[in-house]
Amino acid sequence: MKYRVLNISKSYEELKVLDNISIDFPKDKTTCILGPSGCGKSTLLNIIAGILDPDSGDVVGFKDESISFVFQEDRLIPWKNVRDNLSFVLEGKMDKRDIERAIDDYLKSVNLQDYKYYYPSNLSGGMKQRISILRAFIYPSSILLMDEPFKSLDINNKHTVMEFFKKLKVMEKRTCILVTHDVDEAIELSDRIIILSDKPSNVKMVMDNYYVHNKNKEDKAHIKNQIERELME
Amino acid sequence: MRDFTLKDKRLSTISKLILLGLWVILSEIIDNEVIFPTLGSTLKSLIEIVKTPDFISIIASSLLRSLIGFLISLFLAVLTGILSSISKFFYNVMIPILNFLGSVPTMAIIILALIWLNNEIVPMFVGFIMIFPILYETVQKGILNVDKKILEICKLYKVRRITLIKDIYIPSIFINLSMVFTSALSTNLKMVIAGEALSQPKFAIGSNLQIEKMYLNTAGVFAWIIIILLISKLLSYIMKAAIDFTKVDKWM
Numbered sequence: 001m002k003y004r005v006l007n008i009s010k011s012y013e014e015l016k017v018l019d020n021i022s023i024d025f026p027k028d029k030t031t032c033i034l035g036p037s038g039c040g041k042s043t044l045l046n047i048i049a050g051i052l053d054p055d056s057g058d059v060v061g062f063k064d065e066s067i068s069f070v071f072q073e074d075r076l077i078p079w080k081n082v083r084d085n086l087s088f089v090l091e092g093k094m095d096k097r098d099i100e101r102a103i104d105d106y107l108k109s110v111n112l113q114d115y116k117y118y119y120p121s122n123l124s125g126g127m128k129q130r131i132s133i134l135r136a137f138i139y140p141s142s143i144l145l146m147d148e149p150f151k152s153l154d155i156n157n158k159h160t161v162m163e164f165f166k167k168l169k170v171m172e173k174r175t176c177i178l179v180t181h182d183v184d185e186a187i188e189l190s191d192r193i194i195i196l197s198d199k200p201s202n203v204k205m206v207m208d209n210y211y212v213h214n215k216n217k218e219d220k221a222h223i224k225n226q227i228e229r230e231l232m233e
Numbered sequence: 234m235r236d237f238t239l240k241d242k243r244l245s246t247i248s249k250l251i252l253l254g255l256w257v258i259l260s261e262i263i264d265n266e267v268i269f270p271t272l273g274s275t276l277k278s279l280i281e282i283v284k285t286p287d288f289i290s291i292i293a294s295s296l297l298r299s300l301i302g303f304l305i306s307l308f309l310a311v312l313t314g315i316l317s318s319i320s321k322f323f324y325n326v327m328i329p330i331l332n333f334l335g336s337v338p339t340m341a342i343i344i345l346a347l348i349w350l351n352n353e354i355v356p357m358f359v360g361f362i363m364i365f366p367i368l369y370e371t372v373q374k375g376i377l378n379v380d381k382k383i384l385e386i387c388k389l390y391k392v393r394r395i396t397l398i399k400d401i402y403i404p405s406i407f408i409n410l411s412m413v414f415t416s417a418l419s420t421n422l423k424m425v426i427a428g429e430a431l432s433q434p435k436f437a438i439g440s441n442l443q444i445e446k447m448y449l450n451t452a453g454v455f456a457w458i459i460i461i462l463l464i465s466k467l468l469s470y471i472m473k474a475a476i477d478f479t480k481v482d483k484w485m
Contacts, residue, residue, distance in 0.1 A: 075383060
C-alpha cells in the first residue's frame with residue numbers, strides 16, 4: 001500500500017476533531033470518505049494535502065507526489081479569465097500548444113467552451129465550480145483530492161461532471177480521495193468507501209464498493225442501506 | 234460602487250451653479266476686489282494669464298515636476314513596498330521613516346528642504362513626502378493582502394515562483410494602486426504647487442500664485458485656482474482613459 005494516513009489526530013483548541021485515524025488509500029483507485037457534517041472530513045483532506053499539520057500521526061506517500069485539489073469553494077483567480085485560470089497551473093509543466101489543446105478539450109467536455117474568455121465574476125457559482133474541478137482534472141497529478149466538489153452544482157451539471165470524472169478515471173490512472181456527505185455520489189464514483197464517526201472522528205467502517213464494477217442495482221441498494229444504517233447509528 | 238450609484242450629473246451641475254451664484258452674490262456684497270474678486274475680474278485675469286507668452290512653459294514645468302515627482306515616489310514605493318513585504322529587517326527599517334513623515338509637521342520638512350535642496354527639486358520633494366507613504370502602504374497592502382486561499386492553490390499546484398510574482402503579486406499591487414492613482418496624482422499636483430509657492434522656481438504655477446498674492450491681485454489668484462482645477466480635472470480624465478485603455482479593472 002503506497003498511500004496512507006497513520007494514527008492521525010487533530011484538535012482545534014479544546015475541540016478534538018480527528019482521533020487516531022488510520023486509512024490506506026489504494027493506488028489508482030477512488031476512495032470516498034463519508035461522514036456526518038463537521039466530523040473533520042475536510043480537515044483530514046487538508047492534512048493529506050499538506051495544508052494543515054496533524055497534532056500527531058503520519059501522512060505516508062503523499063509528500064513528493066503531484067496533487068490536485070478541488071475545494072468546496074472555487075478559488076479561481078478573479079483577474080484571470082477561464083483560460084488563464086487553467087493555463088496558470090500548467091505553465092512550465094506542458095508546452096504552450098499542449099496547454100491550449102488540453103484547455104479546449106477539457107472545456108468542451110463539460111460544455112463550457114463558449115466561456116473560455118469569461119472572467120469568474122461573469123460566471124454563475126456552478127460554472128465557477130466546474131472550472132475549479134476542470135483545473136484539478138487538467139493538472140497532471142497522480143493524486144486528486146476533492147472536498148464536496150459537486151455540492152454547488154445543479155442536477156444536470158452534476159451529472160455531466162460526474163460522467164466526465166468517470167471517463168477521466170478510465171483515461172488516466174489517478175489516486176482519488178473524495179470527501180462527500182452524499183451517499184449516492186459515493187456509491188457512483190468510488191472503489192472504496194470509508195465511513196467516519198461523529199467528532200472526535202475515527203474510522204467506523206471500511207467497505208469495498210462492488211457496485212462500481214458490476215453495476216448491479218440490487219447491490220447498489222444493499223450498499224446504500226448498509227451505509228445509511230452505519231451513518232444513522 | 235455606492236459612490237457611482239449616488240452620482241447624479243444633474244444635481245452636480247445644480248451644485249456648481251449654486252456655487253457660482255454664491256460667488257456672484259458674495260462679491261457684490263463684499264464689493265472689494267482685493268478681498269473677494271468678482272466673476273468678471275477673475276475671468277479677465279484668467280484670459281490675461283492664458284495670453285502671456287510663458288503660460289505654456291509655466292503649466293508644462295509644473296506638470297513635469299509633478300509627473301517626475303510622482304514617478305519617483307511610485308518607483309520608490311513599489312521598491313520599498315516589495316522589499317518590506319519580503320524582508321522583516323526592511324519592514325522594520327521603514328517604520329521610523331514612515332512615522333517621521335507622518336508625525337513631523339510637513340512644513341518643518343519643507344523648511345529643511347528649502348535650506349538643503351535646489352529650488353527646482355523642493356516642489357517634487359514636497360509632493361514625495363505627501364504621497365510616498367500612501368503609495369508605499371498601498372503596495373504593501375497589495376502584497377500582504379493576496380488571498381491566502383489563492384496562495385494555497387499556487388503551493389498545491391507547484392506554481393513557479395516567477396509565475397506567482399508575475400500573475401499574482403504584480404497584478405495585486407497594480408489593482409490596489411489603480412484605486413488610489415487618481416487621488417494620489419491630484420494630491421501630488423497640489424503639493425508640488427505648494428512647494429513651488431515656497432521655493433519659487435522660474436516657471437511654475439506656485440511661483441505665479443505667490444506673485445499675484447504679493448501684488449494683492451486676488452483675481453489673479455482665483456484665476457490660477459481655476460487653472461489648477463481644470464488641470465486636475467484633465468488629469469483625472471486622462472487617468473480614467475488610461476485605466477479604461479489598459480482594462481486593469483475589466484474583471485471586476
